[in-house]
Amino acid sequence: MPAPSIFAVIRHMFSRALRETGQALDRVGVRGVVHAHQGRRMGDDNPYWFNDHLSRHRGIMGLLRRGYPVVPGITSGSAGANARLAGSEHGLVEHGQTQDVAFLAPCATLIGNVQLAPNTSIFYKAILKSDVAAYGVNTIHSAEEEERWKSLPVGGYERKQDAGMLDAGSGIGHPTIGGANGGGIYVGEGTNIQDACVVTSYEGHSTIGKYVTVGHGAHIHSATVGDESLIGMGAVLKPGCVVESQSFIAAGAVIERGCVVNSGEIWGGNPAKKLRELTAEEKAKLRVQAEKYISVGNMHNHCMELGGNIPDSLLEDDDSLTELSAAEDITKKPVDMKDKDEHSNQLDEKDSQDEGVKVKIQ
Numbered sequence: 001m002p003a004p005s006i007f008a009v010i011r012h013m014f015s016r017a018l019r020e021t022g023q024a025l026d027r028v029g030v031r032g033v034v035h036a037h038q039g040r041r042m043g044d045d046n047p048y049w050f051n052d053h054l055s056r057h058r059g060i061m062g063l064l065r066r067g068y069p070v071v072p073g074i075t076s077g078s079a080g081a082n083a084r085l086a087g088s089e090h091g092l093v094e095h096g097q098t099q100d101v102a103f104l105a106p107c108a109t110l111i112g113n114v115q116l117a118p119n120t121s122i123f124y125k126a127i128l129k130s131d132v133a134a135y136g137v138n139t140i141h142s143a144e145e146e147e148r149w150k151s152l153p154v155g156g157y158e159r160k161q162d163a164g165m166l167d168a169g170s171g172i173g174h175p176t177i178g179g180a181n182g183g184g185i186y187v188g189e190g191t192n193i194q195d196a197c198v199v200t201s202y203e204g205h206s207t208i209g210k211y212v213t214v215g216h217g218a219h220i221h222s223a224t225v226g227d228e229s230l231i232g233m234g235a236v237l238k239p240g241c242v243v244e245s246q247s248f249i250a251a252g253a254v255i256e257r258g259c260v261v262n263s264g265e266i267w268g269g270n271p272a273k274k275l276r277e278l279t280a281e282e283k284a285k286l287r288v289q290a291e292k293y294i295s296v297g298n299m300h301n302h303c304m305e306l307g308g309n310i311p312d313s314l315l316e317d318d319d320s321l322t323e324l325s326a327a328e329d330i331t332k333k334p335v336d337m338k339d340k341d342e343h344s345n346q347l348d349e350k351d352s353q354d355e356g357v358k359v360k361i362q
Contacts, residue, residue, distance in 0.1 A: 004064055012064050060110050067113030067135035067184065069128075073100025102192075103297030113184035113201075117210075121192040121297030128199045130206075132182035150184070150205060183222065188212065192293035203239040211290035215251065223255070226263065228286045246283045250275070 004012075062068030101116055105124040110116075112130035122128070140146050183205030190211040193199065197214050199206050203222040208214070212225050215233035223237035226245030233251040237243065241255045249255065250268030261267050264283060266275045 009064065059104070059106060059108055061112070063112045063131060065135075066111075066131050066133050069110035069112070070115040071101050071104055071110070072116060072118045074104065102294045103300045105300070114187075115184065116187045117189040117191070119190045119294050120187050121293055123192070123194045123297075125195055126193050126197045126199075128185050128187075128193070130182070130185045130201045132202055133184050135184060188227065190290055190294060192290060192297065194218075209245065211287050213286070213290050213293065228283075228290065230286050230289065246278065246286055248278055248282070248286070
């Protein structure tokens with residue numbers, strides 16, 4: 001796509017400056033409150049300079065010339081991306097599930113043109129990086145333009161021409177193979193990408209279908225994964241490989257460049273090769289496992305709310321909490337010594353009566 005307009009550049013710069021200034025002021029305020037209540041532990045309490053170290057790292061990172069991540073319910077990207085997500089490809093909601101993302105871990109990282117569908121789960125330390133795509137912010141305005149951009153061959157003249165001569169990353173010598181002609185990352189509905197996974201799109205699009213489970217530490221580089229597949233822990237999918245629907249890639253397997261895993265097969269090894277066909281029962285479990293991770297993601301959602309890892313249900317007042325508070329108030333109430341002596345005498349009389357009853361029964 002062409003380079004972003006001057007208006008888009010100005011808005012991007014102003015928004016970033018405003019966000020970082022607000023964050024710095026927030027940190028100054030927190031520091032000031034602490035100082036007001038606790039004082040300084042070293043030195044006197046005279047005024048002092050507050051130096052804040054600026055950090056521009058954030059989990060959802062938009063790049064002016066490479067696009068902005070699309071996370072349903074959290075962020076919106078280009079008009080073309082929104083139209084695609086609202087269309088027939090991802091618009092259907094199954095089993096009463098919502099249109100929002102199931103879970104996005106606070107320490108996961110989305111960079112550039114990364115587009116998530118509803119009910120996806122991106123777990124802790126996962127990195128989805130599409131930082132070499134010529135996908136300028138606000139340059140794609142319809143689903144048709146989105147599809148046209150996706151169809152441009154990586155490394156071809158049309159993709160280079162589309163990037164524009166002003167794009168410094170489109171020339172020879174770029175540190176990545178695809179240069180500014182790389183692709184985007186598209187994650188389908190109900191898919192889960194687990195802890196420490198890495199997904200890139202240097203040499204073309206990385207497309208992950210619906211209800212796919214990507215195990216811990218797996219790598220997907222410019223590859224295609226079909227619906228209801230499972231990528232085992234630590235597996236590596238090299239650029240250009242295709243894993244068709246309802247397939248199983250074993251843990252630690254390495255799928256070589258351009259390799260095609262046919263539907264319903266299980267592959268393993270390094271380099272990977274076909275081991276056998278999946279049974280009908282095993283194929284059915286692939287979808288079920290992905291759906292379970294939607295529930296797991298929803299259970300983690302409360303960690304994104306104010307209060308940390310305490311769900312709102314534990315903060316609501318109920319009868320048991322009221323009774324507990326009343327009991328605590330009674331135990332903390334000061335006791336008059338005169339009342340205490342009278343209460344002790346009553347207990348002694350009661351014990352004496354009990355002993356007398358016991359003697360008579362014997």
